[in-house]
Amino acid sequence: MSTASQSYYDRRGMLATLGKDGLIQIILILNTVVMLAPIVIMLFAAFKTNAQIFQSPFSIPDFSNLANITKIWSQTNFLRYLLNSVIVTGASMVVILTLGTMAAYAVGRYKFRGSSFVLMFFLAGLTLPLKLAIIPLFILMRDLGILNTQLSLIVIYVAMGLPTTVFIMTGFIATLPNELEDAARMDGASEPRIMWSIMLPLVRPAMVIAGIQNVVPIWNDFFFPLIFIQKDNLKTLPQGLTTFMGEYTTDWGVLFAGLLLSSAPIIIVYIILSRQFINGMTAGAVK
């Protein structure tokens, strides 16, 4: 403790400090209740019947009553939607990280004419909302013959994710030291070999950040499937959710079970990796 803070506490008195800290704790606890209550109510309701939901929405249910969950499992296309989301998100992430690392490595590691123009070209996409170009994108996908395929989604997600990925990774790659690279070059290693064996292992932390920043919006996206995908068997989870929410309008237990199952994957991953999620999702905003 520095003397400054000691005199601060002397002057303020313990009581005032305790009062202030108490107020802060009350604000934080109230806020956490507001943040978590809807999720807890959803969790409880997924195990209740209609009557139980309407009469006692806050009561703890009998968690062994899996009727609603089984209904989602067996009577809807939930598993198919989940699988589609995994395929589309997974494929998009692989392509984003591959292409993003290639571009960032070229711009961040080599001096060549036009490199700043190339970077500008990628960063232009950073602030422009691609949603507003949906009409030309729709026509482009139709002309390429990939409307109503998962490829159309993968392509658009890669386009959406490349600017932030190139931005985050270029900044990181440019700061890596030259010594290892130069030594390898002296030994006659080829440029691809240097990139693959020496530099890429060092780039991994930036890949995690860029990966998380992209994976959440892609996993959660609803807008592009809404426009590009009509076939039920190709729908992703958020889009599929709208389908079965429309079918079970009167069966509230099933509705909440559907919401619970749809949100469970990302909530579980978030609880395990909360630090990485928070760092990744605020990466662009925190310098």
Added chain:
Amino acid sequence: MPGSPLVARRLWITALIVPPLAFVALFVVYPIISAFAYAFFQWHGLARGEFVGFANFYRVLFTQPYADWTLNAFTHNVLVFFALMVLQNGVGFVLAYCLWRELPGAAFHRIAVFLPVVLSTIIVGFLWKLFLHPLFGVVNISLRGTGLGGLAQPWLGQGTTALWALIIANAWHMVGFPTLVFLAGMQRIPSEILDAVRMETESEWVKIRKVVWPLVAPSATVVFTLLFVGSFNWFELPYIMVGVDGSPHKATDVLGLYFYRTAFGDQSGSGQDFGAGSALAVLIFVFIALVAGVITFKLRAREIQL
């Protein structure tokens, strides 16, 4: 062969740069340029017709019923932006300030406040739609249960409350984002500065206004700009909670819904018009780019380099 390593190097850089560049050119740059071009043509369904100059823009801005719809939706976006500025960014700042003291439990509160942020807007929208149901929703059930039954109302069904219900749901969903961006900004304030402040003043208010707020200006710039872009791109939450027509009676209509309806047709699937839709997209686009540019520029000017 002299010069061959140089050629090889050049080939290598080209091989690295061309695939991502081609991808961005085809799926980002080309569609955005096309979006501008399309607005100057007449459209027959999915087929482009003749060049019509500014006719589409004139139509959505100055002829009825488009002009009223455009103004109505735009006004709602403005309201959403200012309301969220208080309910999302303002509350976020207060929460960040509370978390910054690192009292016991702060780590848990930090994880809790960010939890809704990772959820899909679709899940959040449906969840709140069920909560706000006039008869069976938990909000009205709680009001009745606590003797405040008089306050129970069809939150999403009446023009006076529907937009505010959406705003509250959005604030619940996203408040964790500004909170943690502000918190990161506060944690970067050097401890020498904070010690010096403690010598000078006891007032928490003076400390916030004169020291913390100016020093988190870079976070504020980012959070304000993102909220602006987000507010004028608002689509998913209203789409799920009040439908594509912005019910009731367009009381919740915003530019995103209006653009979608104009381009791809309304609930009944009629009225699809790529010309008017493209003109709207260009107007929204230019407006967002201009204002976001001004906000960033103005706010950057007051940032202090530490």
